[in-house]
Each structure stands twice: as C-alpha cells, then as structure tokens.
Amino acid sequence: MSRKFIAAVLAASLAITTFSAAPARADGKDALKLIGAAGALYLLGNSIAQARERAEDERKKDKRKKEEKARQEAHAKQWRERHENRRDERHDARRTDPPRVVGPAFGQRRDAQYVLPARCMMRIEGGGSRYAFDRDCMTNAGVRTSRLPDACEMYVRDGGRKERAFDGACLRRNGYGLEAVRQSGPNLPRPYRRQY
Template sequence: MYRKFIATVAAASIAITALGSAPAYADDRDVARALAAILGIAVVGKIIHDNNKKKEREVTRRHTAPVYTAPHRYNQPRVQQRRYNQHIQPRPLPRHVRNDKLLPSQCFRSFDTRSGPVRMFGNRCLQNNFRHANRLPQHCKVRVKTYNGKRTGYQARCLRDAGYRLARG
C-alpha cells in the first residue's frame, strides 16, 4: 500500500512540476489551490496509512489453538506384602551363570613333585564332590608322580581354558 501511495505522490509532483514550467506568475488563488491540493493528498495518505496500521494489528489464525489433554496415568502394580514366615522361592539362575562348571574349591590342591609344585584338581575328590566329574575334558587329565606315589587329576589351567571355574566360598 505504501508503494501505491508513493506512486500517487510522485505522479502528483510530476504533474505539478509540469504546470510550474509555465511563466511564473501566481496570485493568491493559485497558491491557495496548490496548498489545498497538497493538504488533500497528505490527508488521504494519512488515512491510508492509519488503515494499514489497523490491519497489521489484527491477527488472523489459520490453525486452531492446541487443546491441552492430561497425560495418561500409570498405575503401578500392587506388590503383595510378605506374610510372616512365608518362604520365597528363588528364581533359577540364567544359563550363563549356572554352576554346572563351578569346581569345588576343596579339590584344588598343590602336589609336590621333583620338578616343583603342581596345582591341580584331585580326581578322587572331584568324583566325590562334583556331580559332573565324568563330563570333564579328558585332555586335561594328568598323572603326576609325587613323593607319596602317583596322583591322578585335572590341570587347573586346562580346565579354566575349557570354561570351568573355581567355586569361591
């Protein structure tokens, strides 16, 4: 809208300039007419400017305002109170924590030989205290000569490499 107003003022000034190129004689009436014309153009420009300001103040929304909705409530499951002397059954251990490959610590012994001490799991102790003694890897089985005779057992490093561990406690 400003462009139209400026274009109108520019056109009016060019027209007045063209009229002003006539011989310079002016009486009071011509000066009054020119001032009235300029005043009229200024009033029209002010009206247009005020009208544009009113339009700028008005806000038009093309989308609806968001509506607040309360979030869903989470109801926690109720935990039953333990009754006095009520035994809780323990959950089974996961597969990777099972004690199938936990060897009893009392079977881990050090035997003295001519070449130095040998640390191994005694065969007879494992047969008595380890349920899966028959499943132990046979390539870990060794026979050692000690000062008290021959001993049969399983090398600790070999069993560790096969996935067996020493049960602590």
C-alpha cells in the first residue's frame, strides 16, 4: 500500500477519536438514568410476555371447555338414541303413564293414545257428561292420575260424599280410550251425581 493512503487513514482515525472522547464521558447521574431506563424496559417486556402467556392459556382453556362440552353432548345424544327406543320394552310393573293402544283391536277410537281400565268407568247423571272415571279406582289399577289432564278432573257425589273423578268426554278428546270389554255389556256401577 502507499504511504500516503496509510497516513490519511491514521490521521482520520486520530481526528475522530479526539472529537468523540469528550462527549463520551458520563457522570454518576447519567449512569443511574441508563440503568433505570434499562430496568424499566426489562419490566415492560416481562409484563408483555406474561400477558401473552395468560391470553394463550385462556385460549387453550376455552378450547378445552368447548371440546369437553361437545364430547358430552355427543355422548348424551348417542345415549338417547340407544336407550329411548327401548323405554317401551322394559318390564316395569310401575308404569309412569297409562298403557298405549297397540291397534284397532282395542275398539273405541283408532287415534286414542292411552287406554283406561273399563272397570273404573261409571255412569253419571246431570252436568252434561255421560261417563266418568273414578280416580281411586284408576290409581289402584296402576294409572298415574297425576299425569291426566287437570281440565278433565271433576267431583261427583255419592250420597253425601264427594269423590274425585275424570270426565270421560274430556279424556277422550285428549287421546284417552277405553280398554276392550269382554262382557256382553259394560260393567257400570250405580249412578253418581255431578257437583256444580
């Protein structure tokens, strides 16, 4: 290399070092400011990182909850599909509702959904209804009277005593029918009077 080039580079480097040496001096206050600023930046960065981690954890937690809920709903749907169809096949003496009509062989109306025992039917006089069903008799026959329509419930008098009964016409309108009677005529008890 040429001597002139080396001398120029050396002169430039000496000139730069002399100019930058004076402002580079820092006293104690400047050092504290620098350390404080670095600490503040560290704390800010740390809090941002923690906030991101919390947000990510919440997102994962919500995702797990949604997956668990979907899994439970799928399981419940699968269980219902398996077991609801077998509800009528159970051999349970204590039925929760009156037995369903299985065909037109039972007589009465073809669209009747439920069958009521014929031995509980009674003839009443007055009040516009011709037949009623004794509540105590139906309870003893295994019919859950609490599931019958409330609008069909009425009181009848047997002498001075009031008894609860269900209006036959109202029950028929609500889909209830009479079981098949194998006798020549219906087995009807003595007449009752309906209370007004």
